Amino acid sequence: MNWNTQFADRTALSRRSAVRELLKLTAQPDMISFAGGLPAPELFPVEAIKAAANEVLTEIGGPALQYGETEGVGALRDWVAAQFSRARFTVRRENVVIVSGAQQGLDLLGRVLLNDGDLVAVENPTYLALLGAWRPLGMRFLPVPSDAEGMDVDALEALLAQRPKLVYTIPTFQNPQGTSMSLARRIKLAGLLGAGRVALLEDNPYGELRYSGEALPHLFELTAQAGADGRLQSPVIYSGTFSKVLAPGMRIGWLVADEAVIDKVVMLKQSADLHTSTLNQYITLALLRDGVIERQLPRLRAAYRERRDTMLTGMERHFPDGVTWTRPDGGLFLMVTLPARMDAADVLKRAIAEHVAFVPGEDFHLQGGANTFRLNFSNAQPERIAHGIERLGALLHRMV
């Protein structure tokens, strides 16, 4: 059987993610890796998860290991719903589906919403694995410029003439830039959404990881309202995850949206994986009830703030003139821009020889970006960050 002739045409639209493949390359212990987007495993609440697993298996037992409803464990959906409710509107269990990591939510939504040829407006650059997940659907991306204040909403408004079906954005501590959409732009964008001019998927994996600056409202909370029948009406679909605040290995995320959207997502999820791990949903619920997130967040913010500051300080000191970078208030990433004539992939080859790694920015872009690269600051101790940035700075001095 020659399997190479057997694959569906759409598989030709798939590409391997450069990030995932690089993770393998950079796993050597002597490599200082700013590639990948891993949270720090030494900060995971391992003892709390061990206690929660023990509690769940002792108190719930068999049912915590049984098949479950596709929508997710009811009490976990209720917890999410309560987090997102406001005085002006109520999010109900029916507005929430638990997914097998936020990535699954993105994959399911693409399949539920997008026809061949549909347009989706995204920041340029944006999350690589969203591009990868949706490209095989035959849809097209419409790049919207993005700067230190996030997506350029005026530019987006002009692009609405092309009638995109959806806007996808990570408004807070964006991957790969680490930048956030300003309050003024959020309010203007909420106006476009509220006027029914377009729908939006708000992806917010990093929002809780703020190290400086003031908290900003979700696009979801700016636009959701109660319908005449009391049901949630929202032009925004919100994607969240416990991966960055608890641990990614449990693969628990969620979507919040109008019931009509949740209903279609659930129907597809049933075919995609029946349901998300019952055991991990119950463990997560036990962690939430025990207040583990509230205890984790100050620890995570303090540790990641120090790592971000170490990286930014090192860059100020060691990076040559002509190289610029973002200064994020939170999240896991920042983005470096080299002089326009330079190619970050060339820099990476030489950096790896010096045992420093990062991800070139081109794959995150729909246009340009060959002279950019992404640095992750969450998964190395400050002294290693300082050391790696110094080496990288020395290399850049030789190359710029």
Added chain:
Amino acid sequence: MNWNTQFADRTALSRRSAVRELLKLTAQPDMISFAGGLPAPELFPVEAIKAAANEVLTEIGGPALQYGETEGVGALRDWVAAQFSRARFTVRRENVVIVSGAQQGLDLLGRVLLNDGDLVAVENPTYLALLGAWRPLGMRFLPVPSDAEGMDVDALEALLAQRPKLVYTIPTFQNPQGTSMSLARRIKLAGLLGAGRVALLEDNPYGELRYSGEALPHLFELTAQAGADGRLQSPVIYSGTFSKVLAPGMRIGWLVADEAVIDKVVMLKQSADLHTSTLNQYITLALLRDGVIERQLPRLRAAYRERRDTMLTGMERHFPDGVTWTRPDGGLFLMVTLPARMDAADVLKRAIAEHVAFVPGEDFHLQGGANTFRLNFSNAQPERIAHGIERLGALLHRMV
């Protein structure tokens, strides 16, 4: 935002699974449910899983909760590879991908293999959630008759003139019929596969649950071979799961196939959910190393054999003439055929009023089947099975 006008055309090809929706209906405690396909939660190795979770979190700690490779945990892939290797050929880690339950493997394979309009030959009837997962791809199913000896391989051979891209079969203890493909048919089918006439997906979730009769070889082992370069060459893709032998709530399954197939599946899985829960993979690995499956299998077989026998004995005693049923050697299900003029959906309505539930067979069929229904015997104690079958028999006596 009127979301109802926003969905992709393919969502119209999705239907809610009757089984999953019925699970909710029949969850009332006074219902004797032969619907669903749940293993018995009182038989799950809860204490062993608790010990394994504790061991994994103590000995591995943070890395067991971190993001992982899309392909799955290497040692778990190696375990699967070793199970499937034979003297004639070696299955390597590269031939295995860990998936988030066997259902995910089916979803990913459909997307990797099938173009709009492609034909897939399946037993009539077959697994409902395979039909549901693949229909939105715009492919078409080619029904192959199936009897007490499984798929009619002569009928399949005749249908090969229509050039199906793939055959999908559950050769052992099929869902919904409980029947198995005979050795003679397996050998004939292996000949068709070996001659390169068609490729096949062998779905084997129930194979270890044999209560009577002799073990039969997988289609995979009958057809796989070592290529000139020593790599596995197989016209069969094998889908397996720990859901029925350990516990389904961990959502751990696997695919075994040629590297070219695994490669494409991994690329798509990266977009679909990044990877399967690291924690659950490590827990599963610890259970395998501790010999838990070997200890579970005799317990499961003894308990399910008693339940099957109780059901069959009750049917002999209480079901009226004109009603026939399969007599499976294993698995979780058997199938009942009513006189041709009867509709199982009508029977279900009256059965629910008497607090007995089952799944009508029509949705499992591509043709006919309105006079059939599926009974599950794994998830009720023998006395409840006896009671439920007696009630159902009394109802059938009034209706036939």
